[in-house]
Amino acid sequence: MDDDYASTDEDYQYSDQDVEEEDSVGEFYENADDSIQLPSSIAPAAQVITKESLIVAQKEDLRRVMDMLSVRQEHARIMLIYHRWDVEKLFEVYVEKGKAFMFAQAGVSVDEYHDSGSLDSAIVMCEICMDDIPSDEATRMDCGHCFCNTCWTQHFFVKVNEGQSKRIRCMAHKCNSICDEAVVRTLLGRKHPDMAEKYARFLLESYIEDNNKVKWCPSTPHCGNAIRVGGDDDLCEVECSCGEQFCFKCLSEAHSPCSCLMWELWEKKCRDESETVNWITVHTKSCPKCHKPVEKNGGCNLVSCICGQAFCWLCGGATGRDHTWSSIAGHSCGRYKEQEKSAERAKRDLYRYMHYHNRYKAHTDSFKLESKLKDIIQGKISITEEKHSGRKKTELNDYSWVNNGLLRLFRSRRVLSYSYAFAFYMFGDELFKEQMSEAEREMKQNLFEDQQQQLEANVEKLSKILEEPFDTFKYAKLMEIRMQIITLSALIDDLCKKMYECIDNDLLDSINLGSVHSIAPYKSKGIEKASELPVCWSNKADNTEMLLSEKDSCIYAASVGVTAELNQSEESGCSSRKRARKEGGFFDLNLPAEVVDRN
Amino acid sequence: MQASRARLFKEYKEVQREKTADPDIQLVCDDSNIFKWTALIKGPSETPFDGGVFQLAFSVPEHYPLQPPQVRFLTKIFHPNVHFKTGEICLDILKTAWSPAWTLQSVCRAIIALMAHPEPDSPLNCDSGNLLRSGDVRGYQSMARMYTRLAAMPKKG
Numbered sequence: 045m046d047d048d049y050a051s052t053d054e055d056y057q058y059s060d061q062d063v064e065e066e067d068s069v070g071e072f073y074e075n076a077d078d079s080i081q082l083p084s085s086i087a088p089a090a091q092v093i094t095k096e097s098l099i100v101a102q103k104e105d106l107r108r109v110m111d112m113l114s115v116r117q118e119h120a121r122i123m124l125i126y127h128r129w130d131v132e133k134l135f136e137v138y139v140e141k142g143k144a145f146m147f148a149q150a151g152v153s154v155d156e157y158h159d160s161g162s163l164d165s166a167i168v169m170c171e172i173c174m175d176d177i178p179s180d181e182a183t184r185m186d187c188g189h190c191f192c193n194t195c196w197t198q199h200f201f202v203k204v205n206e207g208q209s210k211r212i213r214c215m216a217h218k219c220n221s222i223c224d225e226a227v228v229r230t231l232l233g234r235k236h237p238d239m240a241e242k243y244a245r246f247l248l249e250s251y252i253e254d255n256n257k258v259k260w261c262p263s264t265p266h267c268g269n270a271i272r273v274g275g276d277d278d279l280c281e282v283e284c285s286c287g288e289q290f291c292f293k294c295l296s297e298a299h300s301p302c303s304c305l306m307w308e309l310w311e312k313k314c315r316d317e318s319e320t321v322n323w324i325t326v327h328t329k330s331c332p333k334c335h336k337p338v339e340k341n342g343g344c345n346l347v348s349c350i351c352g353q354a355f356c357w358l359c360g361g362a363t364g365r366d367h368t369w370s371s372i373a374g375h376s377c378g379r380y381k382e383q384e385k386s387a388e389r390a391k392r393d394l395y396r397y398m399h400y401h402n403r404y405k406a407h408t409d410s411f412k413l414e415s416k417l418k419d420i421i422q423g424k425i426s427i428t429e430e431k432h433s434g435r436k437k438t439e440l441n442d443y444s445w446v447n448n449g450l451l452r453l454f455r456s457r458r459v460l461s462y463s464y465a466f467a468f469y470m471f472g473d474e475l476f477k478e479q480m481s482e483a484e485r486e487m488k489q490n491l492f493e494d495q496q497q498q499l500e501a502n503v504e505k506l507s508k509i510l511e512e513p514f515d516t517f518k519y520a521k522l523m524e525i526r527m528q529i530i531t532l533s534a535l536i537d538d539l540c541k542k543m544y545e546c547i548d549n550d551l552l553d554s555i556n557l558g559s560v561h562s563i564a565p566y567k568s569k570g571i572e573k574a575s576e577l578p579v580c581w582s583n584k585a586d587n588t589e590m591l592l593s594e595k596d597s598c599i600y601a602a603s604v605g606v607t608a609e610l611n612q613s614e615e616s617g618c619s620s621r622k623r624a625r626k627e628g629g630f631f632d633l634n635l636p637a638e639v640v641d642r643n
Numbered sequence: 644m645q646a647s648r649a650r651l652f653k654e655y656k657e658v659q660r661e662k663t664a665d666p667d668i669q670l671v672c673d674d675s676n677i678f679k680w681t682a683l684i685k686g687p688s689e690t691p692f693d694g695g696v697f698q699l700a701f702s703v704p705e706h707y708p709l710q711p712p713q714v715r716f717l718t719k720i721f722h723p724n725v726h727f728k729t730g731e732i733c734l735d736i737l738k739t740a741w742s743p744a745w746t747l748q749s750v751c752r753a754i755i756a757l758m759a760h761p762e763p764d765s766p767l768n769c770d771s772g773n774l775l776r777s778g779d780v781r782g783y784q785s786m787a788r789m790y791t792r793l794a795a796m797p798k799k800g
Contacts, residue, residue: 172708172743173646174653195709198646199743202709215709217742 090282090292090574093251093258093270097577101258101272102251105131113138118225119152121247125210126150129255151213151222153186170195172215183231187214187221193231200232204239209246210254262295263288271574281564283573291564298571301459301547302466303561309474310465314401330390331355332362400468407461410507414453417510421446424515432519449510449529455570456503456536463496463543470551479555488551495546499539506532537568647707651677654746661748668751678703681717682751686795687759691787692720695795699754700730701747711741714750719794721787723761723772732757733767 093101108131109120123146127134137146147154168182169175170192177192184190191199195215200223203212212228214221225247233240252258252270256278261269267286281298283289289298291307299307328337333353340347340357348354355362425443469475471489480488506529514525544566552561655677658670666685673679680701686692698717704710714737716730724733736745736753745753766772774783 173650174657175649194646195743198706199709202706215743217744218740219742 090271090273090280090572092261092285092574092576093272094285094577095268098248098251098270101577102129102248105129105251109134113143115152115154119147119154121225121250122152122211122222123147123150125250125254129251129257148220151211151220153188153221168192172199183227185214185221185227186224187216187219189214189216189219189221191215196227197231197235200228200243201236201239204232204243204246207246209243210250259292259295261286261288262290279562279564281567281571283571285574285576289571293564298458298564299462299465300564300566301544302462302469303552303563305560306466306469306475307462309469313397314404329355329357329360332360335390396472397468400464404461404464404468407457407464411454411457411461414450414457414507414510417450421450421510424513427515428522431515432522445526445530446510446514449506449533451570452533452536453503453506453510456499456506456540459540459543459566460496460500460503463499466547467492467496475561476555492543492546492551495539495543499536499543502532502536502539506536541566541568647703647705648677650708651703654748657746658748665748665752667755668748670747670751678707680712680747682747684751684755686791687755690759691784692722692758692791692795695791696797697758697795699751701750703747708743708745711737711745712747712750713737714754719790720758721768721771721790722758723763723766723768723775724757726767727771731767733762733765 091101105124106117106120109115109124110117112135113120115123123134124131126149127137134146137149141149166178167176168179168190170177170182170190172191172195175192181194182190182192183196199215200212203209212223213219214223228243229240232243252260258270258272261267261271261284263284263286267284267288269284269286271282271284271292273280273282273292278293280292281289281300282292290296291298291300291304294304294308296304296307296311302310324337328339329347330337331349331351331353332355334349334351336349336351338347338349338355346354346363347357353362425446429443467489470492471485476485509525509528509532512525514522517525544563547563552563651672655672658672667687668685669683671681671683673681680703682699682701684697684699686695686697696718697720700715700717702713704712714732716725716732718730719727720730721727725731726733732754734753734757736742736750761771761775763772763775771783771786774780774786
């Protein structure tokens with residue numbers, strides 16, 4: 045008997061784990077839930093990016109570009125923003141078109157302006173305000189254009205205000221060059237600290253907003269987090285640390301095995317129709333002439349539509365207008381007649397929708413009701429625990445089988461409810477009418493429905509068992525229930541998996557052109573919880589000493605060579621010049637990644 | 644606010660000084676409001692606008708020169724890139740390609756250049772654009788010349 049248990053459990057969870065004793069089974073289940081949060085080294089799992097870990101999150105991509113092309117971090121950032129943080133694409137451009145093209149395209153000026161002669165003269169004329177100003181109140185950008193600080197500041201202010209933080213261009217006509225980050229922050233920070241902060245934030249958030257692999261969590265009210273997915277496939281379902289579960293691709297609720305498009309259509313249909321449809325079917329009849337739904341607001345059964353057509357409320361048939369209290373001219377609907385075809389069709393469509401919708405709704409409702417089971421079951425567990433506390437420890441020392449069964453129930457309920465929405469579109473005329481022959485469709489429908497029915501039956505069984513008052517049971521019966529729950533859970537998991545496989549391989553495979561209807565893969569352990577990124581960044585640690593930065597760091601920005609700068613940062617990790625750039629309170633975007641780590 | 648005022652004042656002085664340098668453009672500032680300007684430009688020679696004098700209205704925004712001034716024709720003109728009714732001008736430097744290094748004077752010069760070289764592919768005046776796009780240069784020129792005579796030339800006698 046014991047051997048039996050163990051082997052079942054083994055199948056249910058992981059075949060690669062060594063489960064020998066009954067005892068370990070319990071522990072095993074306990075771990076089952078924790079193991080949802082796989083360490084990132086094993087799987088390229090989804091990760092939560094919080095406000096705090098945003099810098100750390102993008103450092104790896106920046107690092108790669110900086111190392112590969114030996115450029116400054118801000119230049120790496122400009123280019124990555126231009127290429128939507130697609131490092132591979134950036135390298136592709138580099139290999140195919142060359143460095144110069146890549147820089148010019150993104151608006152990076154690395155060929156620093158060498159002729160500093162004009163800066164030496166005490167007075168420069170700013171072409172924007174047309175004022176003559178002392179040269180230490182003017183700033184020359186990497187592209188060589190020099191304007192006065194006041195004009196620069198105003199330019200930055202206007203651009204940041206317009207929401208163009210990520211690509212602020214030089215003021216000169218037809219100059220494509222992007223303004224130096226440090227200069228923007230220094231100049232803007234002097235007069236409009238709030239704007240400088242906004243600028244820095246937008247720049248950082250570009251990693252989320254201009255990136256196909258990172259998306260904001262769609263929770264409302266917004267939790268402030270973003271999710272980054274690993275791997276190449278953005279088709280997956282994730283759970284944010286705030287508890288919001290969603291489809292990463294379309295950002296609506298997790299909806300597999302529906303495809304995103306199906307779900308969008310379904311949701312819209314439900315929103316638009318269910319309430320209305322219900323009301324319309326109960327309260328109206330459609331006019332035999334114009335087919336508008338007509339509500340009867342009193343009077344006799346001869347109803348007149350706004351189109352002028354009169355019809356009998358009892359049978360919906362068109363009639364003449366002459367009538368008495370007891371009869372309508374030329375009409376007797378007491379006689380039974382076959383109904384007309386077109387009306388039949390509309391009705392069939394509606395019934396079809398209602399069939400799927402009712403089942404979809406039933407499972408969603410069950411899911412909601414069963415969510416309350418969690419607490420009840422906890423209560424039962426503690427009672428049972430007390431009752432059997434005298435027992436040998438090895439036999440019943442933990443009740444994770446109940447909780448696991450419950451989780452399995454929740455997950456499969458979800459799958460079941462969405463499978464009805466899937467079926468509605470899969471076997472309906474809306475999406476795939478052209479792609480499938482009638483016979484083919486029937487075959488597929490049978491195949492799918494068989495699986496669905498099996499799953500449904502087992503889910504209901506599990507639901508029933510879980511609601512049993514096992515806290516009142518004797519030990520033998522308790523063990524029996526435990527056994528049932530465990531086997532059922534395993535069976536359901538398997539059925540779910542098979543259903544996904546069936547959808548992927550047998551149903552969608554032949555007709556899913558362009559993979560519009562790809563579905564997120566089945567996860568036996570439920571929707572993947574995004575793991576937290578470690579935050580190695582402390583904001584306040586050493587900012588205070590840097591508060592008094594070099595006043596003219598902006599001018600310096602134009603005159604220090606790239607290579608010199610890189611060397612510095614390589615040697616000391618944090619050169620004095622880099623430190624000097626730091627402004628109190630802001631994130632320092634230019635700090636080399638390893639310094640960020642160290643802090 | 645102050646910056647734009649100062650800059651406009653500078654431009655005003657510049658205009659006064661170079662009045663004779665460019666006889667095709669006559670920029671005048673509103674007596675009471677330095678943010679409102681009008682300009683009289685001469686239609687470029689060898690175009691259907693030759694001989695006409697066109698009036699432009701400038702409305703300068705608060706953030707000038709960081710934001711472009713709004714310019715429109717007050718004189719009716721038949722040109723693919725000028726709205727026939729409102730006088731609105733479709734010119735890249737007045738929209739996305741604006742740079743603070745431009746001045747009102749240089750904007751006028753750009754508009755004169757636009758009159759000589761219309762861009763029929765981004766028309767505000769579809770009739771005019773279609774004539775050019777279909778290759779009917781004569782039709783376009785005669786229409787444009789007619790409107791120049793009607794609207795942009797002083798009536799004789």
